[in-house]
Amino acid sequence: MAHEHKLEIFRGRWKFKSNTQKIWGVLAFLTFITVIEVVLGIYKPDMFMHTFMDPFEGGGFFSTLGNVILSPIVYMKPLNLIFIVLTIIKAYYIAWDFMHLRDETGSMRKMVVWTGVFLICYLMFILLQEGGYVFNVYNGKDALIKHNF
Amino acid sequence: MDSTVASTGTEEKTWGGGNNPLRASYGKLMMWFFIVSDALTFSAFLAAYGFSRFKFVNEWPIADEVFTHVPFLHGQELPMIYVAFMTFVLIMSSVTMVLAVDAGHHMNKAKVTIYMFLTIIGGAIFVGSQAWEWATFIQGDYGAVQTKGGNILQFGEYVTVDGVEKFKRVSIEDLAIAKESDRVDHERKNGLWFEDEGTLPLFSVAEIYAGLEANENVRVRNQMLDENGHKTVLSRAESLKQIKENGKLVVKGANLEVNEYGTTLFADFFFFITGFHGFHVLSGVVINIIIFFNVVLGTYERRGSYEMVEKVGLYWHFVDLVWVFVFTFFYLV
Secondary structure, eight states: OOOOOOOEETTTTEEOSSHHHHHHHHHHHHHHHHHHHHHHHHHOOGGGSSOSSOOOSSOSHHHHHHHHHTHHHHTSOHHHHHHHHHHHHHHHHIIIIISOGGGSOHHHHHHHHHHHHHHHHHHHHHHHHHHHHHHHHHHSTTOOOOOOO | OTTTSOOOSOTTSGGGTTSOGGGOOHHHHHHHHHHHHHHHHHHHHHHHHHHHHHHTTTTSOOHHHHSOOOTTOTTOOOTTHHHHHHHHHHHHHHHHHHHHHHHHHTTOHHHHHHHHHHHHHHHHHHHHHHHHHHHHHHHOSSOEEEETTSOEEEEEEEEEETTEEEEEEOOHHHHOOOOOOOOOOOOGGGSOTTOOOOOOOSSOHHHHHHHHHHOTTOEEEEEEEOTTSOEEEOOHHHHHHHHHHHEEEEEOSBOSSOBSSSOHHHHHHIIIIIHHHHHHHHHHHHHHHHHHHHHHHTHHHHHTOOHHHHHHHHHHHHHHHHHHHHHIIIIIO
16 A cells, blocks of 8 residues: 655656645646637637548558558548547546556556457447448448438 | 454465555455446447447537537527536546545545545536536427438528628527417327327427428528538428428427437437436445545544545546546537
């Protein structure tokens, strides 16, 4: 039950004198990120509303693989990508500083984070891939199902 | 404790439970087990939400048009403001929780009490806000007409605000022209005894159609996205045609079967995921209250460790962590 806290965030770029101060610092950072999210969500700047890159055409093995690997860039609006990245950053600081993962042993951290991250990524991949496929079944050029009535 | 637990004399040894794997106590480790499995449950729900959203990516409502209300600011469209406030309340209550844990490490009973109390208040504000959010969502805004195929047709007109042409929604109450009708509610006593009919919609499709015919400016908007990512607004002729041929049911607000905002699944997932999260917050508040009273009674002071506060703290932060994701996927993306 050691209670020593690591009193720095951003890889030591921001140091605190006490644990209480660190907590307020993290709160300031999380609030800052939430404010950025809300402002972007309200104003939706035009420059982030269209993907920077088009998906690879062709449908061959390499273009499909490329699209899967680059799917956050070729399919997702940059704004949504920014939101998801900011969310993961927030989640990191909640888990590391509020849930004290920073102060736990490395193996404990890995046990918690790797398990969750691996399974969640896997689940997200198969379900979103399947959702996109079903969308094409409904809306593709040779769709047999009509639902626009 | 000696009277209830058999003492084997090996408590200090490894096989007697004398060591703490990963240098975390038993209780904390079990809390982490629970949190990881609960995280997988939530991610399964959110992945299912993602699946349905990808499947109906056109028909999915735009969150900015759904969650526009703020208490006491009636009639103003302020997307995101209230939910940002809720997020801040939850993060703030996470902060008071972690301060309580910190005070517990210093065996400072007075501070732990105050911070636990503030955490409970924050949780209660959050649950209350969520109840209000649900009530507003169920109540509905402008109303819409559902088609035979289950699609939603909404109404609005083009208005010029500050030189920019905007599509402004029109409520079905303002649109409909009430007509006399002899449509009666089906009741058990005057129909099939084993069948009940739910409440009738506010208006019939014919009344909406009459209103649409009378108001030259009003047009129908369907759910399809155009190339700019906006919902398609139909021409006047097409609007009338759609309502006449395909309109089936007038809907206002949301429930598990229909909702005026878009595809039915949107409301289902909203109720299910925010409801499940709200239930976690509620149970978190209850557990926090129990711990609060234990703190006040001095249980942990006598035990010599405030680790229990740390364990419920982990759960409370987890609830906050989940909300961060729910916030992103329901309100932002």
